[in-house]
Structure formats: structure tokens, C-alpha cells
Amino acid sequence: MSSLWPEHLDEIVEEFKDCFDSMERYELLFEYAKKNPKPLPEEEWTEENQILGCQSRAHVICLLNNKGLFVLRSGADAQIVQGLMSITAIAVNGLKPIEVSELTPAFVEEMGLKAALSPNRANGFLNMFNRVIKEAKILSET
Amino acid sequence: MLDIDAIRADFPILGRVLPNGKNLVYFDNAATSQKPQCVIDAMSDFYENYNSNAHRANHTLADEASSALENARSQISNFFGAKPENMIYTSGATEAINLVSYGWAKNNLHNGDVIVITEMEHHADIVPWQELSKEKGVEVRYVPINNETFVLDMEAFEIALEGAKLVCVTHTSNVLGIRNPIEDIIKMSKKIGCKVLIDCAQGAPHEKINFETLGADFLAISAHKMAGPTGIGCLLTSIERIQEMGPFMTGGSMIKKVTTDGSTFKDGHAMFETGTPRIAEAIGWGAAVEWLEQFKMEDIHNHVHEIASFAGNEMEKIPGIKIFGDPSNKDSSGAVSFLHENIQSQDLALLLDQGGYAVRTGHHCAQPLMDALGVPSTNRASFWIYNTKEEVEGFINHLKYICEKFG
Numbered sequence: 001m002s003s004l005w006p007e008h009l010d011e012i013v014e015e016f017k018d019c020f021d022s023m024e025r026y027e028l029l030f031e032y033a034k035k036n037p038k039p040l041p042e043e044e045w046t047e048e049n050q051i052l053g054c055q056s057r058a059h060v061i062c063l064l065n066n067k068g069l070f071v072l073r074s075g076a077d078a079q080i081v082q083g084l085m086s087i088t089a090i091a092v093n094g095l096k097p098i099e100v101s102e103l104t105p106a107f108v109e110e111m112g113l114k115a116a117l118s119p120n121r122a123n124g125f126l127n128m129f130n131r132v133i134k135e136a137k138i139l140s141e142t
Numbered sequence: 143m144l145d146i147d148a149i150r151a152d153f154p155i156l157g158r159v160l161p162n163g164k165n166l167v168y169f170d171n172a173a174t175s176q177k178p179q180c181v182i183d184a185m186s187d188f189y190e191n192y193n194s195n196a197h198r199a200n201h202t203l204a205d206e207a208s209s210a211l212e213n214a215r216s217q218i219s220n221f222f223g224a225k226p227e228n229m230i231y232t233s234g235a236t237e238a239i240n241l242v243s244y245g246w247a248k249n250n251l252h253n254g255d256v257i258v259i260t261e262m263e264h265h266a267d268i269v270p271w272q273e274l275s276k277e278k279g280v281e282v283r284y285v286p287i288n289n290e291t292f293v294l295d296m297e298a299f300e301i302a303l304e305g306a307k308l309v310c311v312t313h314t315s316n317v318l319g320i321r322n323p324i325e326d327i328i329k330m331s332k333k334i335g336c337k338v339l340i341d342c343a344q345g346a347p348h349e350k351i352n353f354e355t356l357g358a359d360f361l362a363i364s365a366h367k368m369a370g371p372t373g374i375g376c377l378l379t380s381i382e383r384i385q386e387m388g389p390f391m392t393g394g395s396m397i398k399k400v401t402t403d404g405s406t407f408k409d410g411h412a413m414f415e416t417g418t419p420r421i422a423e424a425i426g427w428g429a430a431v432e433w434l435e436q437f438k439m440e441d442i443h444n445h446v447h448e449i450a451s452f453a454g455n456e457m458e459k460i461p462g463i464k465i466f467g468d469p470s471n472k473d474s475s476g477a478v479s480f481l482h483e484n485i486q487s488q489d490l491a492l493l494l495d496q497g498g499y500a501v502r503t504g505h506h507c508a509q510p511l512m513d514a515l516g517v518p519s520t521n522r523a524s525f526w527i528y529n530t531k532e533e534v535e536g537f538i539n540h541l542k543y544i545c546e547k548f549g
Contacts, residue, residue: 022162022496027547056488057518078486079548115492124488 005107006099009091016111025112029083036086037093040075051127056081058124062135069093070100070139072132076124084108084116084125088132100136105129144437144445150528152178152433164498167533172316172344172477172524173502174366177430181369184429185422196419197395211421214428221431222363223352224378230411231424234375235343236266238362239310241377241414242339243270245390246360247308253279256306258336260285260294260322261514262315265507267341267362271310280307287514292318292467296326303330308337313345317506317520318467319450319477321345328358337383343367343375347526348446348475350439353378365423370430374423377414384410391416442527446476449525449534454478456538462549463541466520476525479506484549487519493548494521497540 005013012032019025040049040059051058056078063071072092074085091107092100105126108116116125150156153176158166168176188210194203196211212226219229232238251257257271261284271282283302286295294311303309309331314321324340331338339360342351347368353361360383364375389396389407394417398406407413434442454469457480466479482490491503502522505512512518523537 023493023543023547026493026496030548056486078488080489080492115495 004104004110006091006095006103009087009107012087012090013107013110016113019112022112026080029113030079031083032086033079033083034086036074036082037089038071038073040073042075044073045075051124051131056124058085058128060085060128060131060135062132062139064097064139068096070095070097070136074128076128078124080116081125081128084113085128087111088129092132092136097136097140101133101140103133103136144441144527146445146528146530150530152180153528154179154182156528160498162496162498164496167497167499167537169523169525169529169533169537170500170502171347171526171529172319172367172475172522174372175347175369175526176528177371177426178369178433180433181371181426181429185371185426188422188425193422196421207421210425210428211419214424217428218376218424218431219353219378221435222346222361222378223350223354227381227410228353228378230377230379230384230414231420232362232375232377232414233373233420234366235341235362235364236375238360238375238377239267239339239341240270241387241390242310242360242362242379243274245387245414246337246379246383247271247274247280248278249388250386251278251280251307255280255308256283256302257281258283258285258299258302258306258309258311260299260311261287262294262318262320262322262508262511263310263312264316264341264343265509266343267310267312267339268510284510287318287320287511289514292320294320294322296323299327300330303334303336306331306334306336308339310339310341312341312343313351314348314475314477315467315508315511316344316477317479317508317511317522319469319474319479319524320467320471321473321475324356324358328356332357344475344477348439348443359383365427365430368430369433370427371423374420374427381410384413387414389413389416393417395419437527445527446525446529447472447474449529449531450474450476450478452531453523453525453534453537456534457541460538460542460545462545466515466517476529477522478524479520479522481517481520482545482549485544487521489548490521490544493544494537494540497536499523499537499540 045059049059058076061073072089076082155176192203192206194207196208215226219226285299337359340358341362343364361378366372395415450469462483469478487503504519
């Protein structure tokens with residue numbers, strides 16, 4: 001893992017940086033929304049896995065696989081949040097939970113999607129990301 | 143006719159370039175309007191030259207501040223066809239409605255009394271009545287809207303009105319832009335001796351509200367949607383109603399005398415203006431009213447209607463877009479709520495923002511209305527005096543592009 005994000009994210013980060021403008025970046029993000037490696041379908045959305053403070057509906061489940069490595073499953077009705085969570089899942093799945101707990105959303109800023117990180121925006125990605133980090137911390141202590 | 147170029151020149155923020163290099167196009171006026179330079183200057187002038195507390199001291203600055211606060215009251219009340227003694231400064235329409243609930247209804251309504259509100263109310267005109275219901279056992283009746291025409295079901299209103307003691311209705315829906323037949327509502331309510339509160343937060347920026355002519359018992363108004371600053375508004379009410387009210391909050395300006403044995407309060411509107419007055423905000427609102435007085439409110443309404451109607455017509459042509467409300471109705475305000483069938487509202491708002499278009503997204507503090515419409519949220523473009531048809535054309539083009547690419 002590099003200092004800011006796992007190396008295997010570099011290619012995705014570059015892909016976003018190469019976009020002509022913000023609309024092209026969001027178009028790419030919508031494509032990633034369809035590529036969630038571990039989606040959480042709507043049937044599994046519960047109050048327990050709901051992210052509070054989002055105007056959009058967003059849900060996450062964090063668990064460890066049989067090798068003790070991190071698995072993030074997520075779902076949201078907003079495609080922008082869903083796309084960012086897909087990329088987050090690509091970033092964290094297969095890492096040790098302690099590695100996940102040290103992750104920051106710097107890759108999102110580097111991708112040119114800083115607006116998605118503002119706590120004043122009611123899009124919910126930051127709330128979801130913080131929940132993942134919090135759960136990773138708990139899982140790393142078990 | 144309005145000179146829109148000259149009007150736009152009064153609003154420095156309209157020249158703002160956003161961090162992504164796009165020019166700001168501000169279509170979130172139903173949330174808050176922008177402020178003309180004269181309002182900004184009036185507030186700065188207060189802080190730069192005569193900032194002082196009002197009604198408390200015997201020095202020059204205090205005298206100037208007190209005079210400015212009361213001059214603003216005269217100016218604002220006059221704008222709304224009321225006298226200064228009819229006007230109670232509040233933090234906005236929300237506090238004005240809460241003042242009616244806690245100051246008047248709590249003292250005059252009893253267990254089993256009926257309050258009639260509507261499904262299209264802002265939370266500010268729902269929750270105070272729900273709270274009062276819990277505390278006093280009053281019954282709250284909700285008048286539904288017609289889901290096809292989006293107008294208030296007046297037959298249902300007539301039925302709900304039976305035996306009611308208080309009717310609380312929004313002048314204009316902040317979501318639908320629909321103007322309610324408030325004159326009929328007031329007339330019907332008064333006929334049975336029922337008191338009426340009209341939430342004018344959305345109506346005041348769009349038409350001339352006249353307290354005397356309307357004849358409602360209470361009018362709740364916010365300054366910030368009509369070119370004034372945030373943090374101030376008022377309740378307009380009659381002397382008779384004021385005399386029936388008890389204090390809502392206590393302390394500060396409303397005090398006559400306090401001893402260890404108890405306290406006495408000032409009479410009239412002063413009883414309800416606690417703490418340090420919102421002096422700069424009142425001055426700013428006065429300046430906003432003065433700025434608005436150079437126009438006929440009818441011209442403002444016609445201009446906004448023309449733009450909203452054009453926007454609504456063009457948006458309806460875009461596949462996947464559904465409009466909630468009736469922007470083509472001549473009485474509607476500038477609020478146009480819409481949704482795309484495949485693009486989630488938060489996503490759509492962020493994509494519109496990439497083009498510089500500021501629209502509101504969410505439940506608009508009207509969740510019962512969202513439930514009635516069967517949606518969790520809507521996008522809302524809302525127009526005002528300084529918006530132009532050219533801005534709307536740009537918006538439509540950007541919206542079309544989004545719908546083609548992301549829909």
C-alpha cells in the first residue's frame with residue numbers, strides 16, 4: 001500500500017485524471033457504479049446497515065473473509081455514491097483490516113471529484129467512507 | 143416592464159464564477175434569494191458607523207440604532223399593508239408560526255379543538271401543530287392535494303373546516319409553486335369564526351401581500367426570500383390577537399420589570415421580541431423593501447411566471463422528466479419541481495452544478511407532501527426577478543445533455 005492509497009488504484013485514479021472535464025469524470029463514475037465487485041442488493045438494505053445523514057439511500061456491510069481479509073459490500077440509490085463506493089471496494093477488498101482503517105479519501109480528491117467529499121453536500125459518500133473506516137478499525141481489533 | 147440587466151447589476155453575486163470556471167446561474171430562489179448591493183451596504187453601514195444595541199442606552203449610537211430598527215419596522219409593515227404595532231420581529235417565518243403556536247394557540251385552544259392544515263405545508267407549519275396536539279390534545283386535520291392537478295382539494299377543506307378553531311395554510315407551496323386560494327380560505331374560515339394563519343414565506347417574494355385587505359389573523363413572513371438578509375422575518379397580526387397572546391420566550395427587550403418576586407412584561411409587539419433585537423438584519427430588510435418598492439410586485443410576478451412557464455414547458459419535452467406542479471398556471475410562483483425517471487435527484491443536482499446551475503434537491507422540508515406525491519425527493523429550479531430566459535435556455539440544454547448521457 002502506498003502512503004495515500006493502495007497501488008492497484010493508481011490505474012483508476014489516472015483514468016479519472018485523464019478525463020477532459022468534470023462531466024466526463026462523472027460519466028466514468030456512473031460506469032464504475034455498475035462495476036461494484038461486491039454489491040449489496042436492495043433486498044439486503046436494513047436499518048442496521050443504513051448510513052445515517054444521507055439524503056440518498058446508502059448501505060454498507062463490512063466483514064472479513066475466511067482468510068481474515070476485508071470485504072466491503074455496498075449499495076446506494078445515487079449513482080455517484082455507488083460509483084465512489086465501487087472504487088472504494090476495489091481499493092479495500094482483500095486488504096488487512098488494519099490497512100483499511102488507515103485509508104483516507106485522498107484518492108477521490110486526486111480523481112478530481114473533490115465536490116463529493118464536502119460534508120456539506122448531502123450526497124453521503126463521506127458518511128459511507130467514514131463508516132467503512134470505523135468498521136475496519138473494529139474488525140482489526142477482533 | 144422590468145429592466146433585467148439593470149436589476150442584475152444590483153446583485154454582485156450574479157457575476158460569480160464558480161471554482162470549475164462556470165458562471166453561476168442561481169435557480170434556488172425558493173430556498174433564499176440573493177441580496178442587492180443596497181442591502182449589503184445598509185448592513186455594512188450599520189456595523190461601520192452606528193453599531194449599538196437598541197432601546198437600551200442614552201447615547202448617540204444607541205439612539206441611531208433604535209431609530210433605524212423602528213424605521214425599518216414602519217417601512218416593512220407599511221409594505222405589507224400593516225401598521226408598526228401589528229408587526230412582531232421574528233427570526234423568520236418558522237419562528238413566526240411557532241410564536242402563533244406557543245404564544246396564541248397554547249393560550250386559546252383546548253383539548254379537542256381542531257386545527258386544519260394541508261398536506262402541502264412546509265414542516266414549519268406542521269410540526270408546531272403536532273407538538274401542540276401532544277401537549278394540549280388538539281386535533282390536527284390534514285387537507286389533501288389533488289395528485290393530478292396538484293391543487294388543494296377545496297371540497298376536503300370545506301369538510302375539514304367544520305368546527306375548526308384555527309386554519310394554517312401556506313400562501314404558495316415551496317415545492318409545487320402552486321398558489322392556494324387563500325382569499326377563499328380566509329373567507330370560509332372567518333364565516334365560522336375560525337382564526338387563520340397564512341404562511342407567506344413563498345408568497346411574499348411574488349406578490350403584494352396586504353395584511354389589511356387579506357383579513358387573516360396571522361401572516362408569517364421571511365425576509366431572506368425577498369432580497370432581505372437571513373435571520374429575520376415577522377409575524378403580522380392584529381392588536382386583538384396580540385392581546386390574547388402570552389409570552390413565547392422571555393428575557394431581554396420584552397421585560398418591563400424583574401424583581402426577586404417575579405417579572406412583568408411589556409405590552410404589544412414588544413412582549414414577543416426577546417433578547418437583543420436583530421438590528422442589522424432589520425435594517426437590511428428595510429433596505430430590501432425599499433429596493434423592491436421601485437417595482438410593481440405584479441411585474442415581478444409576471445416576469446417570474448414567464449420564465450417558470452417557459453422552463454416548465456421545455457423541461458416537459460425532455461424524455462424522462464416529470465414536473466410536479468403547474469408552472470404554466472398564471473398564479474404559480476417560480477418554483478418548478480421535477481424528477482428524472484432514471485437519474486436520482488442528488489445525482490442530477492450534482493450534475494447540474496457542474497454546469498453552474500444551482501438547484502435545490504431533497505424533500506424541501508415537506509415530507510408529507512413527498513409522501514402524497516409518492517416520491518422521496520425532487521429537484522427544484524426556482525426563479526426570481528433577476529433570472530433570464532437565456533439562463534433557462536442554457537439550463538435546458540445542460541439538462542438535455544445530462545439526460546442523454548446519464549439517463
